[in-house]
Amino acid sequence: MSRATETSIFTEMTELAHRTGAVNLGQGVPDLDSPPALLHDVSAAVLAGHNQYPPAAGLPALREAVAAHQRARYGLEYAPDGEVLVTTGATEALAAACLALTGPGDEIVTFDPCYDAYPADAALSGAKLVTAPLAVEGDGFALDADALRAAVTGRTRLLLLNSPHNPTGKVFTEAELRTVAEIAVEHDLTVVTDEVYEHLVYDGARHVPIATLPGMRERTLVVSSAGKTFNVTGWKVGWVCGPAELVTAVASVKQWLTYASGTPYQAGIARMLGAVEDWAADLRGTLTANRDLLAAGLAEAGLSPCRAEAGYFIQADIRPWGFTEGLRFCRELPALAGVVAIPTSAFRQGTDPAPWLVRFSFCRRPEALRDAVKRLAALGG
Numbered sequence: 001m002s003r004a005t006e007t008s009i010f011t012e013m014t015e016l017a018h019r020t021g022a023v024n025l026g027q028g029v030p031d032l033d034s035p036p037a038l039l040h041d042v043s044a045a046v047l048a049g050h051n052q053y054p055p056a057a058g059l060p061a062l063r064e065a066v067a068a069h070q071r072a073r074y075g076l077e078y079a080p081d082g083e084v085l086v087t088t089g090a091t092e093a094l095a096a097a098c099l100a101l102t103g104p105g106d107e108i109v110t111f112d113p114c115y116d117a118y119p120a121d122a123a124l125s126g127a128k129l130v131t132a133p134l135a136v137e138g139d140g141f142a143l144d145a146d147a148l149r150a151a152v153t154g155r156t157r158l159l160l161l162n163s164p165h166n167p168t169g170k171v172f173t174e175a176e177l178r179t180v181a182e183i184a185v186e187h188d189l190t191v192v193t194d195e196v197y198e199h200l201v202y203d204g205a206r207h208v209p210i211a212t213l214p215g216m217r218e219r220t221l222v223v224s225s226a227g228k229t230f231n232v233t234g235w236k237v238g239w240v241c242g243p244a245e246l247v248t249a250v251a252s253v254k255q256w257l258t259y260a261s262g263t264p265y266q267a268g269i270a271r272m273l274g275a276v277e278d279w280a281a282d283l284r285g286t287l288t289a290n291r292d293l294l295a296a297g298l299a300e301a302g303l304s305p306c307r308a309e310a311g312y313f314i315q316a317d318i319r320p321w322g323f324t325e326g327l328r329f330c331r332e333l334p335a336l337a338g339v340v341a342i343p344t345s346a347f348r349q350g351t352d353p354a355p356w357l358v359r360f361s362f363c364r365r366p367e368a369l370r371d372a373v374k375r376l377a378a379l380g381g
């Protein structure tokens with residue numbers, strides 16, 4: 001069975017949570033509020049009859065809003081017509097980019113651990129995924145430039161970057177990104193950068209899109225999505241920006257995957273993106289408090305938390321509880337403590353240097369987090 005046809009760890013663990021009634025800190029599925037104006041706009045779009053296929057590239061209003069967002073926030077210029085494509089979540093953008101730009105005999109380089117769609121996308125396109133391990137640095141992770149250089153060969157076509165990073169919660173620093181960019185330029189690689197957590201960065205860390213670095217805009221496809229930014233993961237509206245030639249290649253695959261993506265959602269998100277800064281500042285506050293609550297609870301329960309400076313997730317070391325293997329721990333945890341988590345090993349490609357790491361999500365209401373922490377403390381504290 002290839003990676004592309006295996007049951008995803010999210011499916012397994014979410015089913016386990018439903019079956020056992022455990023608090024689900026596995027899949028990154030938020031139960032936090034969405035912007036009321038966004039919900040209103042989407043409902044209004046549905047009732048106003050905006051329910052048929054939009055243009056395949058996406059509603060012009062959303063493409064314009066995405067271009068305006070990239071310009072205002074990062075100083076990146078994209079033409080709404082031709083350099084922005086709306087997709088069915090970031091998931092489709094990533095799959096379509098791999099399918100469009102790689103095939104059998106090609107290699108895609110990414111970091112290890114990585115989001116589990118990447119190996120599946122490589123498998124779908126017939127390319128080989130080659131990974132460069134991130135280095136462990138204190139309670140966090142860092143770029144290992146030598147490992148990245150060693151992963152790149154004459155067959156490498158794509159470099160798949162994810163910052164802020166799932167599952168580690170790492171934000172690549174500007175210095176690290178400069179090194180990645182240098183390697184991409186030196187080997188003439190196309191970079192696909194998954195920035196779905198771009199707004200969810202904490203503790204003063206700064207998200208730098210690699211496309212802003214010298215020589216990178218022309219070789220980079222920037223992927224993002226509304227799901228995490230507005231707590232609407234079920235709407236599956238994402239987008240990809242880049243030079244017209246690359247975006248056209250992705251669009252040509254997208255038309256055979258889904259053709260187009262949810263019309264009324266696009267209408268609402270187009271408006272909301274213009275007001276994203278105030279909304280995102282509040283959401284960062286909520287998520288920072290959630291992360292702190294969960295990190296303190298994990299520590300109190302005797303599970304050592306890693307640093308998480310972005311996104312939805314925090315990893316913890318389960319060895320203090322006498323476990324060494326995350327998958328076994330996660331399969332037993334619902335019965336033991338009534339909590340569901342995801343083993344970081346599910347995001348590993350090569351030999352796992354730390355099979356004892358487990359990922360817990362904090363994109364849940366504080367009540368759910370407090371409940372989970374209490375359950376964990378009862379067992380381990």
Ligand code: PMP
Pocket residue numbers: 028088089090091092115162165166194196224225226227233236237238
């Ligand atoms: N990339 C990363 C790193 C993710 O964590 C996720 C999870 N949702 C996605 C992509 C998929 O995004 P979407 O729901 O917009 O397809």
Ligand code: GLN
Pocket residue numbers: 010011026027028029166
């Ligand atoms: N991105 C989510 C996570 O990492 C999961 C999305 C999915 O289920 N495919 O938990």
